[in-house]
Amino acid sequence: MAETPARLALLRRHPLLWPVVALVALLAINVVANPGFLSLRMQDGHLYGNLVDIARNGAPVLLVALGMTLVIATRGIDLSVGAVAAISGAVACVYIAGAPDGGSVGTAIVACSLALATCVALGLWNGFLVSVLGIQPIIATLVLMTAGRGLAMLVTDGQITTVNNSTFAGLGVGFVATLPIAILVALGVFALTALVVRRTALGMLIEAVGINPEASRLAGVRARTIIWTVYVFAALCAGLAGLMIAGNTSAADANNAGLWIELDAILAVVIGGTSLAGGRFSLAGTLVGALFIQTLATTIPNLGIPAQTNYLFKAVVVILVCLLQSPRVRHALRVRRRTLPMTAKAGVA
Amino acid sequence: MSQTQTPAAVGSGTPAPAREVAPVAGRPAAAPVVEMQGISIAFGGVPALDDVALRLYPGEVHALMGENGAGKSTLIKALTGVYAVDAGTIVVDGREESFTSPAASQAAGISTVYQEVNLCTNLTVAENMLLGREPRRFGGIHTRAMNRRARATLDRLGLDIDPASVLGRHPIAVQQLVAIARAVDVEARVLILDEPTSSLDADEVARLFTVMRTLRDQGTAIVFVSHFLDQVFEISDRLTVLRNGRLVGERMVAETSQLELVKLMLGRELATLEELDREVAETDLVDRTATPVLQVLGLGRKGSLQATDLSVYEGEVVGVAGLLGSGRTELARLLFGADTADTGEIEVHGTSRRFRSPRHAIDRRLAFSSENRRAEGVIEDLSVADNMLLAMQASRGWLRPIPAAQRQALVSKYVEALDIRPANPDATMRNLSGGNQQKVLLARWLLTEPELLVLDEPTRGIDVGAKAQIQQLVADLARRGMAVVFISAELEEVLRLSDRLVVMRERRKIDERLNDDVSVSDVLELIAGQERPTDQERPTPQEAPRG
Incomplete structure (x- = not known):
């Protein structure tokens, strides 16, 4: 019995508490509005349901947000991920459309590899600007954010390129072992990232560089290499997300693919409790954050509110998150919390 | 609202019982302008202050003494409204106050000048x-x-x-x-000076003290926090000693000896320093015919250091003395590759090397602890363990993490060996006191098993206990064969530890000699130059003394 309050206190201070509470609250609202919201059904060996939809549609944001988490942990930011996603989809679709054997598995694999290789190059460019030339990350990646859509247009010749390749489309709409491929890919990347970051020393070194770059340099940390690596990783994640988005519609839309996804990704990272000031980061928090954003997008139409107002609700979330992270509000809340248990104690005594 | 005149029950376990403190001779008895009683503060269940009292009288300099981690900063932050107190009362001018912000405390006439100037x-x-x-x-x-x-x-x-x-x-x-x-301009009635002298030279300290005396005579209550005992005894009227978050006692300075104060602060006799003196004095076993661990020729960088030669041998402590801006820090940074040199050559064990980054120096078994602990040393939000293992991990590369068992063994070994407190490897670095942070940084470098250790002001701003421990450590390391470059503003410390002495002035080396019977005044003369040039009367270039 004596342990329970201690455990509760620990839980109350757990950094993931509030993101999870928010997600559960959002799901609860949906259940109230539509009691069958959580139900899942099996059809032709495929799992269907609102929860599956949320996870599947949230997969691209989750991927982009994973890369963004590491970038933000180094005190950086990557605004170009949306453009990179568009370029990735464009490269893949144009290759498939031009290939003699447009529907084959081999073509799809070559197309995806080509697209991801392009993304690595783009990530190297971003990383070069930030880590070697020392340009502020927000400016450095703004270059590719604006120029990138132009590049994608060049690749697709300004047309929406449609393709007919079931393997490629599978990335967006396919199923393996009852679950959508998109979910499996995103979770796979998530697990792999978490494994690499936390089982090696990479996570600690990223945090050290993010908290105090100069002290890290003097301790012999190869800060430049680390920063460069995270930008490449972010671009790679964005490229994978771009392939999913293109696969979903079997088309590359240079103008709209991955539009504003960088903002969703940043929001997911912040909701997950990683500070924009760099330093300590939480991949699990980002996962919850990405799911929260997608659930929000699903909730709005589910409540009968026009989907166009989605941005308004996101804005409200941003404001709430900012308020909760503001030192002044936190202080005010802490003072209140401090007085509350005291009076409770007095009541008992 | 009548105000209690009975002093707080000062001292837990001190011989001095609660007593009426006589007013300082020549000044009238006055009611305290600030009276803090029964102050307790805990962070996450760990008590930082436990039933502490502090009384500040107008027209008095009050020294707040204690080792690092004794609770001085916490007490000051309670008074200035940075921290809310869990228990206890703060009475300012007979009115009980509960400051919720630094601004509120300032409005009540309490001003603070922190160690790092916030202007x-x-x-x-x-x-x-x-x-x-x-x-x-x-x-x-x-x-x-x-x-x-x-x-x-x-x-x-x-x-x-x-x-x-x-x-x-x-x-x-x-x-x-x-x-x-x-702080004076805002009509401060209480002025808190937190380590104001830690980066000042003797003349500057004298100037500061003149100002402090002027203010005191005008009726301001001054809180003086310093690790320099001589200064405390020179300027203070009254002192309060804290240890481990508890009040040890309040004394009149005139009735207290330095030794007594050190005992109060440490809670034990401090013979370490004297022992150390004997050990160092007896031994100069350095073999200077061998190849030096590090040898630099004409090392320099435009605007920071003129061409300098230096050799450091195995098992030798080379002390570098000089004022702030003399080039002592610049020399250390160039040795380590923290800055890149324009001119000069570096040889490690007789092999010519180029250090374009600290990384290269670390690969050649060099280590460098910067004078700027906060900006260039600690990673505040990471744990003690991570901070300690950072350099070692960086050398191994991220793909080869240190196995958990080895990690734990190494960390607990150094936590114990260097007496780091709290002895909790998972504690956040930010929450450690300066002296303990410094020890963690030393451990960080010792873990890389360096052959040459460059220490720039390793004892600045830390308490006597930790200082003695660090000095002892340096002497031990040298005895076991490590080459050490030891830089400090405190000449006594440099002389106590070094086998050989390098004196810097105006961005160059002006003297180098074996440390046998070199006295502080000898070094002072060297540093000051024969003509003692000052800022006001700078000698013309022709007259400038040559080293």
């Missing part, structure tokens, strides 16, 4: 002094009135500083005085 170096002296309270005219700032008012305050303190000059042009010591002038 804007790009503004003028007057703008800094009156920031946020500028005299206005026609909706704009009335610059002339502002300068006039700043001048008046500076005059009152006997300071000859041009209010219209840009603050950043002045040396740190003057900036510190400006910070005090700013």
